[in-house]
Amino acid sequence: MPTGGSHDGGKDHDQSDLFLHGRLRAGDREAFEELYRRYARPAYGLAYRVTGHDLLAQEVVHDAFLALWRAPEAYDPARGAFRTFLLSLVHHRAVDTVRREERLRRRTERALNLEPTRDEDVAEGVVEEAWLAGRREQVRRAVSTLPPDQRTVLEMAYFGGYTQARIAEELGVPLGTVKTRTLAALRKLRRALYEREA
Amino acid sequence: MTLDAPDHDGIEELLAGYALQALEGEDAARADRLLADHVPSCVRCRETLADLRGLTGELALLAPPREPPETLLAALRRELAEPPVVRRRPVAAWVTAAAAMVVLGLSGWNAMLTQRVTRAEEFQSAMSEAFFTTANPASQTVQVSAEAQAPTRLYLAYLPDGNRMYLMGSGVPDPREGHVYWVWGFRDGTFVPIGAFLPHDGLVVLRIDAAPGAFEGIVIADEREGRIGRLPGDERWATRIG
Numbered sequence: 001m002p003t004g005g006s007h008d009g010g011k012d013h014d015q016s017d018l019f020l021h022g023r024l025r026a027g028d029r030e031a032f033e034e035l036y037r038r039y040a041r042p043a044y045g046l047a048y049r050v051t052g053h054d055l056l057a058q059e060v061v062h063d064a065f066l067a068l069w070r071a072p073e074a075y076d077p078a079r080g081a082f083r084t085f086l087l088s089l090v091h092h093r094a095v096d097t098v099r100r101e102e103r104l105r106r107r108t109e110r111a112l113n114l115e116p117t118r119d120e121d122v123a124e125g126v127v128e129e130a131w132l133a134g135r136r137e138q139v140r141r142a143v144s145t146l147p148p149d150q151r152t153v154l155e156m157a158y159f160g161g162y163t164q165a166r167i168a169e170e171l172g173v174p175l176g177t178v179k180t181r182t183l184a185a186l187r188k189l190r191r192a193l194y195e196r197e198a
Numbered sequence: 199m200t201l202d203a204p205d206h207d208g209i210e211e212l213l214a215g216y217a218l219q220a221l222e223g224e225d226a227a228r229a230d231r232l233l234a235d236h237v238p239s240c241v242r243c244r245e246t247l248a249d250l251r252g253l254t255g256e257l258a259l260l261a262p263p264r265e266p267p268e269t270l271l272a273a274l275r276r277e278l279a280e281p282p283v284v285r286r287r288p289v290a291a292w293v294t295a296a297a298a299m300v301v302l303g304l305s306g307w308n309a310m311l312t313q314r315v316t317r318a319e320e321f322q323s324a325m326s327e328a329f330f331t332t333a334n335p336a337s338q339t340v341q342v343s344a345e346a347q348a349p350t351r352l353y354l355a356y357l358p359d360g361n362r363m364y365l366m367g368s369g370v371p372d373p374r375e376g377h378v379y380w381v382w383g384f385r386d387g388t389f390v391p392i393g394a395f396l397p398h399d400g401l402v403v404l405r406i407d408a409a410p411g412a413f414e415g416i417v418i419a420d421e422r423e424g425r426i427g428r429l430p431g432d433e434r435w436a437t438r439i440g
Contacts, residue, residue: 042258043258044263044264044270046261057266058266062273065274066277071361073359073361078335079248079251084256088251096219139256157215159261163221165222165225186253190249
């Protein structure tokens with residue numbers, strides 16, 4: 001079962017998240033605010049990266065955290081880290097938003113790069129907990145091992161919000177090739193990030 | 199996971215695209231059918247979905263973190279301070295539904311539920327939520343349609359201690375002209391309308407904002423649009439919950 005938490009301090013934080021989630025289920029607002037404090041920055045960073053727009057990113061993060069407050073039982077601890085559940089929820093909502101707002105297709109090309117440039121790596125003044133930064137580095141390393149063609153389809157879908165059909169069109173390859181590359185990429189990431197933790 | 203289904207590699211490929219929200223057209227329709235028909239009852243696919251969900255959460259860390267404006271937390275605090283929605287108390291949900299019926303009267307329910315007939319643009323949103331619910335191993339799935347009613351397949355999925363249910367299915371025929379399907383919850387011989395829908399190319403994904411513990415079961419009936427009685431009309435499907 002993937003925990004995403006074997007890195008330094010990760011397991012402790014996963015356990016701490018579980019404790020906070022338990023309090024959240026009981027309607028504890030302080031627990032909600034602590035979870036917000038922990039994950040608002042990566043959530044907002046993700047939402048901004050996908051939507052490319054401050055106000056839309058705020059809307060996405062607002063809706064995701066509100067959904068968490070209203071239906072905390074949607075997260076099941078048996079299925080992995082709370083962090084991945086929440087950020088996956090943010091991603092879903094961000095892509096939904098992009099699809100609604102086609103005008104965002106004009107956003108800058110940097111939204112399509114998995115590897116951020118050095119100056120935007122972590123915005124100045126953003127305080128990030130060390131264990132989360134450690135996990136970020138693990139994910140980066142795992143992604144860096146993917147063949148370029150697999151990385152491309154993954155980044156276009158995940159951060160670009162493109163459908164597989166659109167990716168095939170943009171790259172000039174068959175749709176089946178895009179599907180195959182996507183699955184191969186995700187399988188490799190699963191092995192790299194989860195199986196070594198078992 | 200077992201390898202007892204020869205097409206599971208193909209299903210995984212489809213679910214990978216679904217988890218990334220990268221499907222459209224026929225692929226999206228196939229995924230919707232899978233999520234409605236196959237996934238709720240397939241342990242392997244539920245595990246695959248959970249893993250893919252985890253990976254979409256991990257990839258989020260590649261985006262540079264950003265400091266959200268302070269107004270965002272302030273807005274959330276205001277939302278949290280509002281009267282709580284019905285949650286975590288199934289009996290209260292039933293009482294609230296019954297009370298609302300009294301306050302609004304049947305015409306009030308009628309207007310409210312007519313507005314809630316599933317629209318195409320809401321379909322994907324409901325499917326996304328149903329995705330998270332069915333990927334949860336604690337979720338319960340009840341078959342609503344009988345085997346003899348194939349190719350119609352309708353399932354009700356929910357978390358036992360949750361405050362929502364999801365009605366999912368495929369091969370659902372359209373109701374009669376000028377009619378819609380209404381979902382009724384029943385308990386102690388009393389019926390309360392809790393949702394309404396029209397199939398979307400035979401597919402149904404309906405979020406029902408009611409706790410599963412609030413009802414003994416549901417009945418789905420073919421009803422004239424814009425009208426509602428005290429009891430279900432032309433009953434088409436029914437099941438007990440739990």
